[in-house]
Amino acid sequence: MGLVILMAVFVIGVIIGTPVAFALGIAAVSAFAYEGLPLLIAFQRITAGISVFSLMAIPFFIFAGELMFHGGIAMRLVRFASSAVGAVRGGLGVVNVMSSMLFGGISGSAVADISALGSILIPVMKKKGYDEDYAVNVTVTSSIAGIMIPPSHNMILYAVAAGGGISISQLFLAGVVPGVLMCVCLAITAYIVAVKRGYSAEKFPGFVVLFTHFVVALPGLLTAVIIVGGVLSGVFTVTESGAFGTIYALVVTVVVYRQLTWDKFKTAVVNSVKTTSMVMVLIACAAAFAYMLTYFQVPSKMIDFLSGISDNPIVIILLINLMLLLLGMVMDMAALILICTPIFLPVAQSLGIDPLQFGMILMMNLGLGLCTPPVGACLFVGCAVGKVPMESAVKSIWPFYIAILVALVLTTFIPQVSLALPMWLAG
Amino acid sequence: TEWKGWNIHKAGYPNTVGMDKFAELVEQKSNGDFSIKMYHAGVLGNQPDAIEQVRIGGLEIGNFSLGPIGPIVKEANVLSLPFVFDDVAHMHKAMDGAVGDQINAAMEKKGLISLAWYDAGARSFYNSKKPITQPADITGMKVRVMNNDLYSGMVSALGGNPSPIAYAEVYQSLKTGVVDGAENGWPEYESMGHFEVAGYYSLSQHLIIPQCLCVNASAFRRLPEAQQQMLIEAAQESAQVQRNLWAQREAFSRDKVVKAGVKLNEISEKEPFQLAMQPVYDKYLGENPELKPLVMLIKNTK
Amino acid sequence: MFEQADALKRSRYDRFLDYLSQLSLLVAGIALVVLTLTFGWLVFGRYVLNSTPTWVEQLSLLLVVLIAFLGASVGIHKNTHLGVSFFYDRSPFWLQQLFQLISQLSLAIFGCVMMVNSYQLMLFKWGSDIPLLGVPEGIRAIPIMLCGGLVLLYSIGHLIHLFHRVKAALMR
Ligand code: NA
Ligand code: NA
Numbered sequence: 001m002g003l004v005i006l007m008a009v010f011v012i013g014v015i016i017g018t019p020v021a022f023a024l025g026i027a028a029v030s031a032f033a034y035e036g037l038p039l040l041i042a043f044q045r046i047t048a049g050i051s052v053f054s055l056m057a058i059p060f061f062i063f064a065g066e067l068m069f070h071g072g073i074a075m076r077l078v079r080f081a082s083s084a085v086g087a088v089r090g091g092l093g094v095v096n097v098m099s100s101m102l103f104g105g106i107s108g109s110a111v112a113d114i115s116a117l118g119s120i121l122i123p124v125m126k127k128k129g130y131d132e133d134y135a136v137n138v139t140v141t142s143s144i145a146g147i148m149i150p151p152s153h154n155m156i157l158y159a160v161a162a163g164g165g166i167s168i169s170q171l172f173l174a175g176v177v178p179g180v181l182m183c184v185c186l187a188i189t190a191y192i193v194a195v196k197r198g199y200s201a202e203k204f205p206g207f208v209v210l211f212t213h214f215v216v217a218l219p220g221l222l223t224a225v226i227i228v229g230g231v232l233s234g235v236f237t238v239t240e241s242g243a244f245g246t247i248y249a250l251v252v253t254v255v256v257y258r259q260l261t262w263d264k265f266k267t268a269v270v271n272s273v274k275t276t277s278m279v280m281v282l283i284a285c286a287a288a289f290a291y292m293l294t295y296f297q298v299p300s301k302m303i304d305f306l307s308g309i310s311d312n313p314i315v316i317i318l319l320i321n322l323m324l325l326l327l328g329m330v331m332d333m334a335a336l337i338l339i340c341t342p343i344f345l346p347v348a349q350s351l352g353i354d355p356l357q358f359g360m361i362l363m364m365n366l367g368l369g370l371c372t373p374p375v376g377a378c379l380f381v382g383c384a385v386g387k388v389p390m391e392s393a394v395k396s397i398w399p400f401y402i403a404i405l406v407a408l409v410l411t412t413f414i415p416q417v418s419l420a421l422p423m424w425l426a427g
Numbered sequence: 428t429e430w431k432g433w434n435i436h437k438a439g440y441p442n443t444v445g446m447d448k449f450a451e452l453v454e455q456k457s458n459g460d461f462s463i464k465m466y467h468a469g470v471l472g473n474q475p476d477a478i479e480q481v482r483i484g485g486l487e488i489g490n491f492s493l494g495p496i497g498p499i500v501k502e503a504n505v506l507s508l509p510f511v512f513d514d515v516a517h518m519h520k521a522m523d524g525a526v527g528d529q530i531n532a533a534m535e536k537k538g539l540i541s542l543a544w545y546d547a548g549a550r551s552f553y554n555s556k557k558p559i560t561q562p563a564d565i566t567g568m569k570v571r572v573m574n575n576d577l578y579s580g581m582v583s584a585l586g587g588n589p590s591p592i593a594y595a596e597v598y599q600s601l602k603t604g605v606v607d608g609a610e611n612g613w614p615e616y617e618s619m620g621h622f623e624v625a626g627y628y629s630l631s632q633h634l635i636i637p638q639c640l641c642v643n644a645s646a647f648r649r650l651p652e653a654q655q656q657m658l659i660e661a662a663q664e665s666a667q668v669q670r671n672l673w674a675q676r677e678a679f680s681r682d683k684v685v686k687a688g689v690k691l692n693e694i695s696e697k698e699p700f701q702l703a704m705q706p707v708y709d710k711y712l713g714e715n716p717e718l719k720p721l722v723m724l725i726k727n728t729k
Numbered sequence: 730m731f732e733q734a735d736a737l738k739r740s741r742y743d744r745f746l747d748y749l750s751q752l753s754l755l756v757a758g759i760a761l762v763v764l765t766l767t768f769g770w771l772v773f774g775r776y777v778l779n780s781t782p783t784w785v786e787q788l789s790l791l792l793v794v795l796i797a798f799l800g801a802s803v804g805i806h807k808n809t810h811l812g813v814s815f816f817y818d819r820s821p822f823w824l825q826q827l828f829q830l831i832s833q834l835s836l837a838i839f840g841c842v843m844m845v846n847s848y849q850l851m852l853f854k855w856g857s858d859i860p861l862l863g864v865p866e867g868i869r870a871i872p873i874m875l876c877g878g879l880v881l882l883y884s885i886g887h888l889i890h891l892f893h894r895v896k897a898a899l900m901r
Binding site: 291294 | 480
Binding site: 013014015016017018019020021022025026029039040042043044046047050051053055056059060063236239240242243244246247250266269270272273274276277278280281282284377 | 754757758761762764765768769771772786789790793794796797798799800801803804805809810811812813814816817828829831832835836839842843846847849850853869870873880
C-alpha cells in the first residue's frame with residue numbers, strides 16, 4: 001500500500017504539472033508519513049542526496065558551459081567546425097553534429113547544448129536555405145552526444161545512483177566510443193537527408209582560413225582538454241577539473257577573447273544558479289524517493305519479476321531497453337537516472353553486464369527519450385529556439401531516431417564499444 | 428515486532444554474515460515473534476546518515492564504526508586517538524570491560540546503545556613511494572585520511588599532508604598521484620585494490636577502532652526485560668561469529684596482497700610515532716579535559 | 730512552463746516576493762563564485778603549496794546545498810522547474826485551474842512540512858560539529874529550511890493569482 005501511495009502521488013503530481021522534483025519530494029514524504037517513518041529522515045535524505053562530493057562537479061560543468069557561451073568560445077567553435085566540414089553537401093548539418101561533440105563535450109548537458117548552439121546554428125542554417133525542421137532535428141538529436149562524450153554530469157549522476165562504486169573517470173572513458181559512434185551515425189544521416197532534400201554545400205574557405213579559425217578557437221577548445229584531460233590523467237579529481245576548467249574559461253573569455261562583459265558574467269552566473277538548482281533539487285528529492293523504493297525492496301522485486309518473464313538474457317536486456325525508452329518518453333533524464341539505476345543495474349549485473357556498459361545503454365535510451373514527444377526537454381527547447389511547431393519537427397525526425405537506435409543496438413550487444421577504451425587504458 | 432537494520436558491507440563480508448546471524452538468532456530465540464529485516468550494502472544511506480537514522484528511530488539497528496560516532500559522542504572519539512591501544516587484544520580487553528561500559532553509557536545519552544562490539548582490525552599506513560619505518564618517512568607525503576580532525580592532526584603531526592578524499596576515489600587518487608598514501612586495514616587494502624597502486628604496507632597499527640552493533644536506545648528500552656536480554660545474547664553470539672570471520676578475512680587478504688608482491692614491513696620502533704602524537708593528545712585533551720580519566724583508564728587496562 | 734499573461738496588476742505581496750527571489754539569486758550567485766574560487770585555492774594549495782586546505786570539501790558541500798535550495802525556491806516563484814505540461818496544455822480552462830489549485834496547495838503544504846522538519850533536523854544536528862570545518866552539523870539543514878519557507882510564500886502568491894483568475898472568469 002505504501003508503494004502504491006508513493007507511485008500514485010508522484011504520477012498524479014506529474015500529470016497535473018507539479019514540478020517533477022517537487023512531485024518526487026511530495027510523493028516520498030507522503031509515503032514516509034503513511035509508513036509511520038519519522039519525517040526528519042525524509043529531509044535528511046533530501047539534504048544528503050546532494051551532500052555528495054562527486055556531485056560538486058556539476059555546478060562547475062554548468063558554469064563553464066555558460067561562460068563559454070556568453071564569452072564567445074561556443075561561437076568560435078562553431079566557426080571552426082563550419083570552415084572544416086562546411087564544404088560537404090548538407091555540411092551545416094554535419095557542422096551541427098560536430099559542434100555538439102566539441103561543445104556538448106564540455107557543458108555535459110543536452111539542454112544547455114541546444115540553447116547555446118541551437119541559438120547560434122539554427123538561424124544560420126535557415127539563412128543558408130536549410131529547412132527549419134531539418135535544422136531543429138539535427139540540433140536536437142546531436143545534443144544527445146553531449147551526454148555521452150565526457151565530461152557529462154549525467155554520468156556523475158549515474159555513478160552516484162549506483163552507490164559510488166563506479167569510477168567516474170572510467171565512466172567518462174567508456175562514453176567516448178559510444179558518443180563518437182552516435183555522432184558518426186547522426187552525421188551520416190544528416191548528410192543523406194541533406195542530399196535527398198538537395199541542400200547545397202558551402203564553399204571551402206581554404207586552409208589559411210581553416211587554420212586561422214582553429215588558432216582562434218584553440219584557447220577555448222583547451223577548456224575541454226583541461227577538464228577531460230585533468231580527470232583522465234588523474235592530475236585533478238573530477239571536481240577539481242571542473243573548477244579549474246571554469247576558472248580557465250573565465251580567464252580566456254575575459255583576457256583573451258575580451259568578450260565577457262560584467263553584464264554577460266552576471267547572466268552566466270544567474271543562468272548557472274538556475275540550472276544547477278534545478279538539477280540539484282531534482283537529485284535531492286529523488287534521493288528521498290529512491291530511499292522509499294529501496295525500503296519497499298523494489299529492486300529485488302524487479303529482478304524476480306524480470307527473471308520470471310524469461311531466462312534469456314537478450315530478451316531481458318531488450319525488455320529493459322524498451323522500459324527505459326518508454327520511461328524516457330514520458331519523464332526527464334536526471335530523475336530517471338536516479339530512479340532507474342538502483343532498480344535496473346542489479347538486474348543487468350545479474351546478467352553479467354558490466355556497470356560501465358549498462359551506464360551507456362541507460363544514457364542512450366534516456367537521451368533518445370529527451371528527443372521524443374510527449375515529454376522531451378531537448379525537443380521542446382529545440383523547437384522553441386528554432387521557432388518550429390513540435391508537430392512539424394517530429395514528422396521528419398525519424399531518420400535521426402534510426403541513427404541513434406543503430407548506435408544503441410551496437411552499444412547494447414557489443415560490450416567492447418563501451419569497455420575497450422577504459423580496459424585498454426587501465427592496461 | 429519487526430525491526431530494520433543497516434549495514435554498509437556487501438554479501439559475504441564478515442560484518443554482513445554477522446548481522447544476518449544476529450537476525451537469525453533473534454528470530455530463533457523469539458520463536459518468530461521478533462524479526463529483523465536487514466538492508467545491506469549501505470542502500471539506505473552512508474554511515475553518518477545511517478547513524479542519524481538509528482538515533483532518530485527510522486531504523487532500529489546498525490553496524491557502525493566508532494569512528495564516525497566520535498563527532499556525536501565525545502567519549503567514543505577517544506577511540507580515534509592514534510596509538511590509544513597497543514594492539515587488538517588490548518582493545519578487546521578495554522571494550523569488553525569498564526571502558527566499553529563508559530562509552531556505551533555516553534552513547535545512550537545520544538540515543539544509541541551498543542549490544543556488542545564487532546572487530547575492524549587495525550589500520551596501518553600504505554603508500555606508493557617507500558616503506559615507512561620512522562615518522563620522518565611520512566614527512567611531505569600526501570596521505571588520504573577519513574573525515575575527522577584527529578586523523579588529519581595525526582598525519583600533520585608526522586609531517587605529512589593530510590587530504591580528505593572520498594573512499595571511492597582513493598584508488599584513482601593513489602594511482603595518479605593525487606595522494607601518495609592512505610591508511611586502512613588488510614581487508615580494505617585488498618578488496619578495494621589499493622595494493623595494486625600503493626605497494627608498500629607498513630604495520631603501524633596506529634588506529635584500532637572497534638565497531639558496534641547499535642540499536643535505537645528508546646526502542647530498546649521499551650522492550651520487556653526478557654527481550655532486551657535475548658537481543659544482547661544474540662548480539663554477543665553474532666559478534667563471536669563476526670570476530671572469527673574477521674580474523675580469517677584479515678589472514679586471507681594479507682596472504683593475497685603479499686603473494687601479489689606487496690612490500691610489507693613491520694615497524695620495530697613504534698615509540699617515535701607515539702611520541703610524535705603528543706601534540707594531538709595535548710590539543711584534544713586540552714579542548715576536552717573531562718576525557719582525561721577515560722584515556723588513562725584505557726592506558727591502564729592491562 | 731505555465732507562464733500565463735496575468736493581466737492583473739502586481740500587488741504589493743508580489744513585489745515583496747520578487748524582491749525575495751532577487752535576493753535569493755544574489756546570495757546563490759555569490760555562493761557559486763565563492764565555490765569556484767575555493768576550489769581554485771584547493772588546487773593551488775595541493776600542487777603549489779603542498780598543503781591541502783582540508784576545509785574546502787566540507788565547505789563546498791554546504792555551498793552547493795545553499796545554491797540548490799535558494800535557486801529551487803526561485804524556480805517555484807518563476808515557474809521555471811522542469812515539469813510535464815503535456816496534459817495541462819490539453820486541458821480546458823477549468824481543469825487547468827483545478828490542476829493548479831492541487832499543485833500549489835500541495836507545494837504549500839510541502840513547503841510548510843519542509844520548513845518545520847528541517848528546523849527540527851537542524852536542532853537535532855546542532856550538538857555535533859562538521860569534521861574539518863568546525864561548524865555545527867545543523868547548518869546543513871538551514872538552506873532547506875529557508876527553501877521550505879520561501880516555497881510556502883511563493884505558492885501562496887500563486888494561489889492568490891489563481892483566486893483572482895477564477896473570480897475574474899466567474900464575473901465574465
Ligand atoms: Na559531455
Ligand atoms: Na547539435
